[in-house]
Each structure stands twice: as structure tokens, then as C-alpha cells.
Amino acid sequence: MVKPQLSQVHLTKLLLPDMVARGQGHLLYTASISGTMPTPYEAVYGATKAFLISFVEAVKSEIKDSGVTLTLLLPGEVDTNFWHRAGMDTSKLGLGPKAAPTKVVEEGFEAMKAGKDRVVAGKPDSKFIGNVINKLLPDTMTADLHTKGAKPGSGLENKGD
Template sequence: MNTVKPMAVVTGASSGIGRELARRFADEGFDLLVCAEDEGLAAVAEELRGRGAAVREVRVDLATYDGVEKLYAAVSATRRPVAAAALNAGIGQGGAFLDTDLADEARVIDLNIASTVHLAKRLLPGMVELAEGRMLITSSVAAAVPGSHQAVYNASKAFLQSFAQGLRDELKDSGVTVTSLLPGPTDTNFFHRADMADTRLGRMRKDDPAQVAGEAFEAMMRGREKVVAGSVRTKVQGVANKVLPDRLKAAAHRRLAEPHPDGADRPAH
């Protein structure tokens, strides 16, 4: 790796928002250490090299303790400071809580919450020691919405939002900033993996992941507290979430997240 360039770590980098964040880092002159669990990571890493970045790819399952430790060992092996880290890996699980498998819900917690806390614990001391660094934590506009038919996922994003804000305050005099990213429904494979393709939420028009990542990158590099990124609709939702009562938000979420297979062939707007 070219030690003149700053280095960024991006998790969940094989697709969606993570891939777009990695592309933006490469285009802005960063070298990269990218992580995901699937085989698509190799192609992304090769593309990033074509954009001029030196890239180390780490294929591990961050939903496990050992996976996070292996990622951090790879970071340490570069012997380079981490200038920026986008903790973006995450999954969802749709369905009524009493109908979903415990193992599936536990994996949401392990990846979205446990791995983010674990990796932040490993990366932040080095940043603080150098008194500089940027960290992005991917939450969601769902963080402010009680998640009927997506209860564990929405709760995990509420945790991440609170976690990011707490870290930001603790580090306010350290030279290190923490920014939370709150995207809305984005055009990724999230809804298919979460078994939500037959829901109104799964079928509605999605935001462009490149736009979301671009706004996230700018907010992180400017050291902003948080960014509701994406379309005007998503930004309006972010404002509405501040004023609507929880019972109304939960009821609205149910209508969007419960299955509607009979209407699966009709687009939602």
C-alpha cells in the first residue's frame, strides 16, 4: 500500500451503500481495507484498484467475535493509521416477531450492534492517540420508528443512533468525530435478504445508494453529527419522525412492512 495516502476501512463493502462509500473513498485519494462476508468482495476490490487505490480485502463474517478480531488483525497488519472508518455492515429481518426464528433475530443483533461496538472499540483508540480521524456509523431513519413487523431491526438502528451520539460527545475534544448516517429505503439487496420483497416497503421506489453514500461521505469528512441522506422523501420522513407520536409511526410501519403478496406485482410509490 502507498503509505502517503490516508487509509479508510469500510465494512459491508461488497454491495449497496458500502460499495458506494468505498468507491467514493477511492476517488478521493484513500487507500482501502474493505470487508464483507460474500464472494462479491473480490470484484469490488479489483474495481477499486482500477480507481487508483491500494486495496486489502478481508472476507469474514462480522456477526461473529472472531470475524471482527480477524478484521482488526488485518488492519493492524498494515501498520498504518486509520484515517476514516465506515462501520456500515448490517442486515434486517422482516416478519412478525412471534413468527421469525430466534437465530435470525440474534444475527441481526450480532451484526448490527455487537460487531459495530466491537470494531469501534478496536479502532477508536488508535484514532484518539493520533488526535485525528473520522468514523461513520450507519443507522437508519427507522431508528426513530417502532418497527412493527421489523421490531429487532429498527431497535438495532435505534441503538446505533444512540451509540454514535454518545461516542461523539465523549470524543468531542479528541480530534476524532463520529457521524451517524440515517438513510431511508435504498436500492440494495437489503429487502430481499430480509424476506421483505412482498411488502409495500420492499416494493416502494428506493433511493440511489450512490447519492446516499455521497452525502454520507461529505458529512463524515466535515465532522457533522448526523446526516439524513437520500431523496427529498427520506429527508421529509426524517423531519416527520421528530414530531409524530410513536403509536402512529408504529401503525404506519406495520402497513409498510407486513406482507402483501397479492399486490407484489404492483409498484408502490
């Protein structure tokens, strides 16, 4: 099975040269706000999203005046089967409120059509975390904050009180 980030890199290599030659086009990449901070209890996931963000920003610089735009979609918590597959069913993040996938897709598509560099999509608190908190706080603090939401069982604390 090909990993999604690898697929996005391969697709970029396949699609981008023709777009640049035409002088127009848009590519939308789905990463995550997890790629903007250390993510304890989902370290590999966060690191792969950080790779994708770095990759897109580097390629964007390479093709800066080509007429092609690359847009990063950075959703927070989305109501998908991700949480179960990631084994996060008992975490605060896994049990907490989530954005509708259709809302996130719409925000990403609109940002891409507008030629925006990136959009943090989903719930208002996800947007605040992705647009403000992760830019202001040091990684040690964002890692500790993420731990509180991602730690297994953290969503079950104080239940039934």
C-alpha cells in the same frame, strides 16, 4: 457470523483510542432512519439500528473535545437486496422507489468529511421522514405509519384494478 452493529462497536473499540490520542479522525456509522422510530414487521432490525444510534451518540459525548468526529448515516429505502433478504418483497416499502446505493454512500462520505453529526440520506421523502416526521410525531403514530408500508402484502393491494 458477527452482526454489523456488533462489528461497528468492536471496530470503534479498536480504532477510536488511537484517533483520540492523535487528536483527529473521522468515523462513519451506517444505521437507518428505522432506528429513529418503532418498525413493525422489522422490529429487530429497527431496534438494532436504534442501539447503534444510541451507542454513537453516547461515545460522541464521551470524546466531545478530542478532535475526532463520529457521523451517523441514516438512509431510508435503498436499492439493495435487503428487501428480499428481509422477506419484504410484497410490502409497499419493498416494492416502492428506492435511492441508489452510490447516492447514499456519497451523502454519508461528504457528511463525514464535513464533520457532521448525522445525515439522513437517500430520497427526499426519506429525508422528510427522518428529519421531521420521526421527530414530531409520537412513537405510536410512527409505528402505525410504518405498519402501512412494511406489512406483508401491502404493496400488492389495489394492483390490477
